[in-house]
Amino acid sequence: MTGTADPAGARAHARAMAGTKVEAMPTVPASAAEDRPADVVPEAMLWAETIASGGYAAKRLDRGARLRIVDLFGDACVSMLVFNAERPVERLNVADTVKVQWNAYLGEGGLLLSDMGKVLMSVVQDTAGAHDAFCGASNAASNARKYGSGDNWGAHPNARDRFMLGVAKFGLGRKDVHPCINWFKGVRIAEDGATRFDLGPYPAGRQVTLRAEMDVIVVLANCPHVLDPRPVYSAAAARVLAWRDAPTTPEDPIRNATPEGLRAFQNVEQDLAR
Amino acid sequence: MSAPPALSGRIALDEVVPARAPWTAELRQGQTLRIIDLEGNQAVDFLIYASADDAERYSAQDTIAAQGNIFLREGSVLMSNEGRPMATVTGTAVERHDTIGGACSCESNTLRYGHHTKAQHACVENFLQGNARYGRGKRDMVSNINWFMNVPVEADGALGIVDGISAPGLHVDIRAEMDLVVVVSNCPQINNPCNGFNPTPVRMVIAG
Numbered sequence: 001m002t003g004t005a006d007p008a009g010a011r012a013h014a015r016a017m018a019g020t021k022v023e024a025m026p027t028v029p030a031s032a033a034e035d036r037p038a039d040v041v042p043e044a045m046l047w048a049e050t051i052a053s054g055g056y057a058a059k060r061l062d063r064g065a066r067l068r069i070v071d072l073f074g075d076a077c078v079s080m081l082v083f084n085a086e087r088p089v090e091r092l093n094v095a096d097t098v099k100v101q102w103n104a105y106l107g108e109g110g111l112l113l114s115d116m117g118k119v120l121m122s123v124v125q126d127t128a129g130a131h132d133a134f135c136g137a138s139n140a141a142s143n144a145r146k147y148g149s150g151d152n153w154g155a156h157p158n159a160r161d162r163f164m165l166g167v168a169k170f171g172l173g174r175k176d177v178h179p180c181i182n183w184f185k186g187v188r189i190a191e192d193g194a195t196r197f198d199l200g201p202y203p204a205g206r207q208v209t210l211r212a213e214m215d216v217i218v219v220l221a222n223c224p225h226v227l228d229p230r231p232v233y234s235a236a237a238a239r240v241l242a243w244r245d246a247p248t249t250p251e252d253p254i255r256n257a258t259p260e261g262l263r264a265f266q267n268v269e270q271d272l273a274r
Numbered sequence: 275m276s277a278p279p280a281l282s283g284r285i286a287l288d289e290v291v292p293a294r295a296p297w298t299a300e301l302r303q304g305q306t307l308r309i310i311d312l313e314g315n316q317a318v319d320f321l322i323y324a325s326a327d328d329a330e331r332y333s334a335q336d337t338i339a340a341q342g343n344i345f346l347r348e349g350s351v352l353m354s355n356e357g358r359p360m361a362t363v364t365g366t367a368v369e370r371h372d373t374i375g376g377a378c379s380c381e382s383n384t385l386r387y388g389h390h391t392k393a394q395h396a397c398v399e400n401f402l403q404g405n406a407r408y409g410r411g412k413r414d415m416v417s418n419i420n421w422f423m424n425v426p427v428e429a430d431g432a433l434g435i436v437d438g439i440s441a442p443g444l445h446v447d448i449r450a451e452m453d454l455v456v457v458v459s460n461c462p463q464i465n466n467p468c469n470g471f472n473p474t475p476v477r478m479v480i481a482g
Contacts, residue, residue: 089411089413093382093417094335094376095334095374095377095417095418096379096382098433099374099376099382099386099433100382102432102434103433104427104431113382113385115379115381115398115412116379116381117379117380117381117383117385134335134339135335135338136335136338139336139356139357142336142339142357160355173329174329175413175414176413178416179333179335180335188431189431191426191427191429193343193344193345194343195339195342227339227342260386261385263384263385263388263389264385267385
């Protein structure tokens with residue numbers, strides 16, 4: 001006779017787990033997060049979660065919310081999808097993001113543009129300076145080649161299949177998994193077009209803070225970069241913090257920085273005029 | 275200028291796509307599609323889908339990662355979002371082609387050039403129309419190839435669509451490595467040099 005042989009025993013056993021702490025878990029409520037930014041009141045906290053190596057997470061955020069992603073140990077690779085929460089058929093377009101901004105490299109002041117001529121999110125802080133809009137997510141085949149497996153149920157999940165699970169929980173499917181941004185692992189483009197992967201080492205604690213410029217759904221996957229040359233599956237845990245804040249004002253310097261970017265904000269504002 | 279080399283196998287199709295128009299075709303594994311830039315520097319926006327499962331489609335990011343280069347050249351393998359080879363560039367008379375610039379759209383034109391361009395025809399309109407006959411829609415839009423288009427990236431990250439490096443009669447040959455549906459927009463853009471500010475017809479030949 002074990003302690004879980006009847007429902008009452010099984011319930012007691014299950015309830016005894018409460019309060020267990022592991023590295024990769026959400027803090028609920030987020031207001032209880034011990035690493036809440038100093039200038040954010042507890043009631044404003046929307047999300048606090050540590051994403052494991054190989055893990056994923058997704059969240060809907062309202063316009064004005066800030067999303068901070070922290071590379072806790074200097075070896076995270078956080079791949080990101082972004083959707084318009086109201087109409088997820090509108091989503092991040094990496095080609096428009098680099099083309100409209102006339103630049104290949106995202107950083108502070110940069111915009112994440114949708115496929116509908118609008119800004120989804122802007123980069124309000126970036127202490128990493130090494131990101132990638134070109135190489136995309138690992139997939140089952142690429143992980144199987146490098147690590148022997150790439151399955152969601154195994155030790156080496158791939159970013160594309162992580163995305164598939166993340167979007168599924170918002171009612172979306174494989175066709176909604178679009179070209180992504182990779183934060184914290186840099187790829188530069190040489191004159192002959194070659195990709196130059198920057199493995200690091202990077203310092204711990206690098207962070208990127210994004211501002212939602214419309215209501216968005218973000219999907220994050222923390223898997224080794226598809227160009228990571230190391231034979232061992234390596235992606236260190238990442239921390240995600242989000243809090244409620246004011247939407248962008250007409251005077252905002254990022255909004256007004258370029259004529260192309262300004263029109264991307266104006267198109268959002270026009271869409272919200274109802 | 276010398277003519278392109280002869281294609282091997284039976285010619286299954288040989289037609290001209292008018293300037294500004296969409297075009298679709300089905301390619302069986304092993305068949306080759308030749309695109310000829312008839313008048314020079316005409317961007318041909320190009321997407322491919324696996325016939326067996328159209329959630330599997332061309333992926334610019336998987337292609338760039340697999341070959342370690344943003345430019346498509348002779349020998350480049352066009353990869354799917356599932357990491358499988360979909361097609362191979364078996365020959366081209368142009369040094370390189372683009373896969374980072376994406377397609378023009380009415381909406382992105384408003385950012386790039388101003389709201390006066392919103393009503394102009396654009397590649398996304400062509401892609402949506404071409405895909406609609408297969409029951410596909412906006413979720414099927416992903417980063418595309420731009421044959422004959424020139425998008426350099428400079429050392430500081432500056433990039434842009436600049437004057438082309440193609441010329442009248444130059445070609446690219448694409449061999450299908452699986453059964454494919456090809457959806458093309460013969461780019462109607464008139465606000466940048468991707469078509470030399472003058473959209474022109476292109477010729478499509480399928481052989482094999």
